[in-house]
Structures are given as C-alpha cells and as structure tokens.
Amino acid sequence: MTICIANEKGGSGKSTLCLNLAVQLLKDNKEVVVLDTDSQKSMETFATIRAEKERPTFSLFNRSSGFSDTLKQMVSKYENILIDTKGEYSKETQKAMLLSDIVLVPTTPSQLDTES
Template identity: 30%
Template sequence: MPTIAVASPKGGAGKSTTAVILATQLAHAGVPVTLLDCDPNRSVSLWASRGQRPERIKVIADVSESTIIKTIKENDRDGHIVVVDLEGVASRLMSRAISQADLVLTPMRATTLDATVGSRTVALIQEEEEALGRPIPLSVVFTMTKTVKSKQHSGIAASLRGQGVHVIEPDLLERAAFSSLFEFGGDLYTMPPQGNADAARNNAEQFAKAVMKRLMEGLNNE
C-alpha cells in the first residue's frame, strides 16, 4: 500500500484540491483510497460531507501528530493507496507523515512566492531522508495554471528541474470543475457539469496517471 503525502508549508497552494482530485480519479479507476484529512481547515471533510462520496474512498479526519503514523499503518492494505492532505505549515505532523510517504506531492502556483516557500518542503524532505537513510521521492505539481504558460511559470519550472526536482506533467489547470468539487462533493463524473467538464476530466485523468507513474518509478527503485 503506497502512501502519497500532499504537502506544502504555504496555504492556498491547492493542497486539498490536489488531494481530492487525485483520490477521486484513482477511485474512479477502481483503486481503493484512504484519504486522511490532516488540515485544520478540514477542506477534505467538507468535500466528503457534500454530495455522494465515491464508494472506493474512505475519509479519516482528526488525525494528529501522535496518531498519523499509526493511522497510515492501520490502513496498510494490498491494492490500496493512502493520500494524506497535510496542514499548510511546516510542522512535526508534516514531517512524521513525510517519513511514511512513498511519494510527496508539493502543489504550488507558478509564482516566485510559492516557489520560494515550496522550497522549504524540499529541505524538510532532505532532513527526513538523512534521518531515515532512504530517499523520499518528491514531485512538484503546478496548480491553478492557465492553458498558456507565462514566462514566469516556464522559468520556475526550468529552475526546479535544474535543481533536480521532478515536476508532474500535466499541471492542474484553473478549472471551474476543480473548485466546484468542494461545493457539490462527489467527483468530476457525478457532480453537475461545471465549465468545460470534459477538459477538466481529461486534465485530472492525465494528472493522476502521471502521479502513479512517478509513484511506481520510486517504488521500483527502492
């Protein structure tokens, strides 16, 4: 059972949206998912309380620093994936979750501020790698991006890659359907169509496939 931690020390970077899109796409593809809501804002729990939750997704809230590792291990089942939506600050809870992760996703918008703050996640992962004596795969995912990338966006992505940081392709674009998940609940296939629903579904599907490819590459290299 792989564990994917969605971590960024900056609020508003799209962590919960990334976690819900990934979890619902995996569930739609037939993969059972346990989604841990570790963010005090409880965005994932809000999503889960609205509409009909996909049947293959279990949501666990009120996970604390003292229970995070136990909760992850208790949901260690063959064929399942645990997705952890972490709080938007660097904390002991975040570091404990990262220590159990097979992949860390760091969402960020294509701004200098997000890139600067997001670099703290890289440093935190390096600390955990030293303590554990094993690599922890990391990928950045750009969120809320436009269809046509700005020069700033392309420059930040190139800088990250130049530092050896993996960047998920495609980005999660700015789509009405993505933000509406927290209004209607459910997934992109069951909620009322919002904006260009087909484009949003395709973006989410390709994103989830890219994440799974990155995850499997990391597991195969262990």
C-alpha cells in the same frame, strides 16, 4: 501506495490536488482512503458533497495531530492512501513524508510561492 501532499504554505492547492487524485482513483475502481490532517477539514466537505450527490466517495480519517500511528495501521489495510497535510512544517508532516512512497509539493508559478 501512500502519497503525501505537503507544502508549508497554506492555499497552495494541497486539498484540491488530494481530491482530484482521490476521484481519479475512484474512477479507476480503486479503493482509496484519505487522511486529512488539516483542521479546516476540506476533504470532509468534499466527501459530504460527493455523498449528497450519490457519487462514489473515499474513506476519510480526520487527524490534526498524532496521526503517525494511525498511518502505520492504514498501510497494512489499504492499497491507496492519500495524506492531505496542513499548511505548516511540523514533525507530523515530516513523519507523513517519511512514511509515504511519494511526496507531492504543489506550487503556483509565482516568485512569492516558489520562495516560500
């Protein structure tokens, strides 16, 4: 299953949601790979912290652009793929959403966020 977490607004909780999904899949003894397309590389930081604490971690690929070919290859190799997109609407984000089984759009309950 491929899950894309997307929202053009930065700071909407995409990386946090992606991390929580990855950890839950690990707790369920599932193999999981994360494709981090955000240049902030938050998922890399989370993976490093988990490894330092000797906790199970996920496979991680960092790609800020041109990742659709990588994603197509991953689909045949991995059962659970999470895509943490950057906070902007781009053709790459569109491709990630189209190639995913599920798209999650995290929002906060404020008028400003729901109108963005």
